[in-house]
Amino acid sequence: MGAEIRARDWSDTSLGPSEAWSPALKAILAQMLACPTAMFLAxxxxxxxxxxxxxxxILGYRLGTALGRPFREVWASIWDEIAPLVDATLAGESLTLTDMPLDLSRDGTPERSWWSFSYSPAIDEAGRIAGLFCVTGETTARVLGEAALRESEDHFRHTVELNPQVPWTCDPDGNITSFSKRWLTLTGQGPGEPYGAGWIKALHPGDVPSTVTTFTACLASGDPVDVDYRLHMAATGEYRWMRARAQPRRDGSGAIVAWYGVVEDIHDRKLAERDLRELNVHLERRVDEALAQRKLWADVFEVTDALVCALAPDFRLLAVNRAYADEFEAIYGVRPRVGDDLVGLLxxxxxxxxxxxxxxxxxxxxxxxxLVEEFGDPDRRRPCYEMAFTPLRDAEGRLIGAFQYATDVTQRLRDLEQLAKAEEALRQAQKMEAIGQLTGGVAHDFNNLLTIIRSSVDLLRKPDLPEQRRRRYMDAVSDTVDRAAKLTGQLLAFARRQSLMPETFDIGARIAATADMLASVTGARIRVVVEVPAKLACHVFADPGQFETALINMAVNARDAMDGEGTLTLRLGCRRGLPTIRGHAGTSGPFVAVxxxxxxxxxxxxxxxxxxxxxFTTKEVGKGTGLGLSQVIGFAKQSGGDVDVASAPGQGTTFTxxxxxVEAPAADVRDEPKAALDGQALSILVVEDNLDVGRFCTQILEELGHDTVWAKNGEEALAEVERDPSRFDAVFSDVVMPGMGGVALARRLRALLPDLPIILTSGYSDVLAREGTHGFDLVRKPYSAAQVAEAFRAVPGRRGARTA
Structure with missing residues (x-):
């Protein structure tokens, strides 16, 4: 990070060049960069x-652009959560937060995560608060782990640790509310007989008093139930020893809401205990463990469709149900059994x-x-499983293995996939509807323009046409072409694909200069008022022509809204913040507001x-194209800004x-420009893939007295230059071409012949719209012969003078 900070040019930021940074900032940076804990400084x-x-x-996809950007822009996605913390810290308060949930979306998709961090004011050498300092650490794994652990322990306690054979539940007063049907099979009681206290009737009469006493005491104290009694067996008429255990379930306040219990057959163990009492304690414990292991999983595993197994620390299977064994065999071709090394089977x-x-x-x-994983061929009946792993502990809490519970989630994932496809289809339908509306509007306007051109050309073909009418029809064709070019420019501006030619200029002076032109556009009954701060220069870096067009478009809308009469006010505000507009987060700026x-x-x-x-227009048919405001917002967005509107019926409208x-440009002493060499013939390489445009372009240049060579693509043009580097005085190239585009060709030629003049031309280029002209001159299509002549007027004959 130290290397990246040193390598960055900070001159265009509010901090200025790094050499001029304050000692306080450098000291804090040095301390932060040397620390292994995640920190940031704003x-x-x-x-x-x-x-x-x-x-x-932590930055994720933001890493490439975060350094040196305003903190609010870097973390715009979570600004609502952290903005109060930032405000409090800048007010002098130090904050420490633990396990705060935030959606950082580090890979561009929503992501829930938890963080612990501290915010502290950052103090400069004058003792003022100059920013904020944060030490942070992600706690997502711990938060999720603790939640999963709590859930798994609760599940484990009520399903596995109780070693269920006959599960049952009762209310806080001890009344039975549910039980396994196995109870009815064992005891022969009727379906409704065990409810309440009816289960006691199946006990041996000699065990009822002690059992009731123990059960009542536990209900009162909340202690776990653990009592042995003899139960009548309907099948044989004998009594068998059973062990009943239960634990309470409590709500958030600690009150008991229910009891969960199991009854297991311990008759064999009772007999074994009687026979083995004289054995030593160690042998007795081994017998108990063996009996417990034998009965631990037998019944509960086979009553579920889930895949269930348990492993010892040496990967040996402690228990496995039939569903797990069947699916394991279907996937891997080998069937696991208790005692197998499960990992070794693979x-x-x-x-x-x-x-x-x-x-x-x-x-x-x-x-x-x-975990959620797929197994094998996706055409299998159950290829996807959600597998929950929990620790397995003995009665003393010692870790003796791990428990896996896997459920089929294939259909759930398929449903989600179908939902995603449906949403994509809806988005595509909406996109096609929008394209249809746009195409219809473009076709309507261009057909009108083409009608004028077609009619004028037909009339110009008349041999006896008077010269005055011939000039009128030719002017109509020329004006219509200009209107078509303007319509195309407005469409590109709205789409933010207009190839802008930005420069730094004083926007107040430009508004004042444009105001005179606005008066002629709005008419004599509209008074144009200009409110520009005196002695305060505000500079922007934008395309001045597009800016003037935006002002004119807004003024024309205002004129029509006032029906040609009223006051139109232009105001300029400097160093403003950008407010929240149409749901887009604002920023502190600075911005100019016109x-x-x-x-x-x-x-x-x-x-x-x-x-x-x-x-979109509310004007009558023929009174407007509906593209004026589209140009305004397209120009604003492409220039890094936005447009806001405030309006109410009957109260006027304000577009901002x-x-x-930007800062004013430094004074620059330049050499006087060389005089244009009118009348000098040039050797020009024309690069144009469109055959009709290429023929007209070479014809224009030859009519102007220049020699031309026409290349149909960038590769052919490069070969022409490499064949004889001294042959051409200039290159006139289209931008959008198959294969090597005009910008790539210009860069290659600049590297080969740095002083060879290169002029680009384009009606649209995504590259130029995104990245600018890369320092090359640009002639926009459609161009006239006069525009082409002007573009080459100042190009000197580098390969020797030629007479025009």
């Missing part, structure tokens, strides 16, 4: 982010053996966890969500355009 008026190496994994599948060894080793360490306010009829609230959509504010 410093300065914009709370720019710094962090150490231990903090990098020696013929080394990859699976290694995987099973790792998983069971984790479980046998005492950890409780859950407001256009009218006194018109206002916008209906039902229309507000749609005003920036392409071709936000653009990032």
């Amino acid at each position: 410093w300065g008026p914009d709370l720019l982010c710094f962090y150490n190496d231990a903090y990098r994994p 020696s013929h599948i080394p990859e699976q053996q290694a995987r099973m060894r790792v998983v069971w080793a984790q479980a046998l360490s005492g950890e409780a966890f859950t 407001s256009v306010t009218d006194q018109g009829t206002g916008i209906d609230q039902a229309h507000l969500p749609h005003i920036f959509e392409p071709f 355009l936000y653009l990032p504010q």
Whole structure:
């Protein structure tokens, strides 16, 4: 991280060059970078982010852009949770939080996680709070582990530890509420007879007093029930010894809400105890363990469809039910039995053996966890299982193995997959509907323009057409082409694919200069008022032409809303924050805010969500294209800003355009530009893959007196230049071409011939829209002969003068 901080150019941030950083900031950074614990520092008026190496994994997909960005932007997804902490810390309060849930979405998808951290104010050398300092650590594994452990222990206590044979429940007063049907089979009682206290009738009369006394005492004290009694067997008429055990279940306040118990047959053990009393204590314990192991799993395992097994620390099977054995055999081709080394059975599948060894080793360490895995061919009936692992302990709490409980989740996963496919189909349908609306609007407007061009061309073909009308029709064709280009530009601006030509300019001066033009657009009955702060220069880095177009579009909308009469006010605010707009998080800035306010009829609230959509308009047919505001928001978004609107019917409307504010450019002393060499013929390499455009382009250049060579693609153009590097005075290349595009060709030629002038042309380029022109001149399509002549006017003849 120290290397990344040193390598970054900080001149364009609010902190300035790193050489000028304060001693306090450098000291805190040194302390943070040397610490192995995850830490970050948010410093300065914009709370720019710094962090150490231990903090990098926490950032996830944000890692590539987090350094030096405002803290609020880096963690915008969880800002609602941490904003109060940041405010309190900047107010001077130190905070420590433990196991706070946050959704960091480190890989771009929602992710629930828990964190413990401390926030502290960061103090500069003057004793002021200059930022905040945080030490953090993820506690997700511990929080989830503790929750899973609590659940598994509760489940274990009520299902496994009680060694069930005849499960039963009763209420806090001791009245039986449920029992296994096995009780009826053993005792011969009727279906409803055991409820309440009816179960006592099946006991040996000599055992009833002691059993009732023990049971009543436990109900009163809340202590676990553990009592032996003899039970009448309906099948033989004899009595067999049974052991009844029960534990209470409590609510959050500690009150008993129910009792869970089991009755197990201990008759054989009672007889064995009688025969073995004279043996030593060690032998007696071994016998008890053997009997317990024999009966521990027998009944409960075979009453469930789940896959259940238990392993000893040496991977030896302590118990396995039929469902587990059947499925294991179907997947791996070998059937497990009690006493087998379960991992050893997979020696013929080394990859699976290694995987099973790792998983069971984790479980046998005492950890409780859950996995979801697929097994074998997805066409199998049950290919997906959710496997819960819990520790297995003896009566003294010692770890003696691990327990696995696997359930089939195949259908659940398939249902989720079907739901995802349905949602994707819905999104595709919505997308196609939007494309249909956009295509219809474009077709309508372009068909109108093409009608004018087609009609004018037909009239121009008349041999006896007067010169005045010929000029009128030619002007109509030229104007219509300009309107078509403007329509295309508005569509690209809305889609944020317009190839902008940004520069740094004083936006206040530009507003004042544009105001005079707005007066002619809005008409004499509308008074244009400009409110720009005096002696305060606000600079932005944007395309000035697109900015003026955005102002004109907003002014035209205001004129129509006021029906051509009223006051139109332009206001400029500097160093503003960007508010929350249409659900998008704001930021502290700085931004300039250009407001256009009218006194018109206002916008209906039902229309507000749609005003920036392409071709949406409330004007009469023929009065507007519905692309003006689309251009405004497209230009704003592509320039790093946004547009807000405030309106109410009958109270006028205010559109506010936000653009990032930049510092004024440094004074730059440049050489005087060389005079244009009009009349000098050039050798120009034209690169254009469209045959019609290529023919017209070479014809224009030849009419201007230049020599041309036409290459149909970038590869062919590169070969022409490499064949004779001194042959051409300039290159005129399209941007969007198959294979090597114009930008890639220009970069190759710049590396080969650094002083060869290269001019690009494009009507649309995703590369230019995202990354700019890369320093090359650009002529936008559609272009005229005059625009082409102007582009090459200042290009000197590098390969020797030629007479035009």
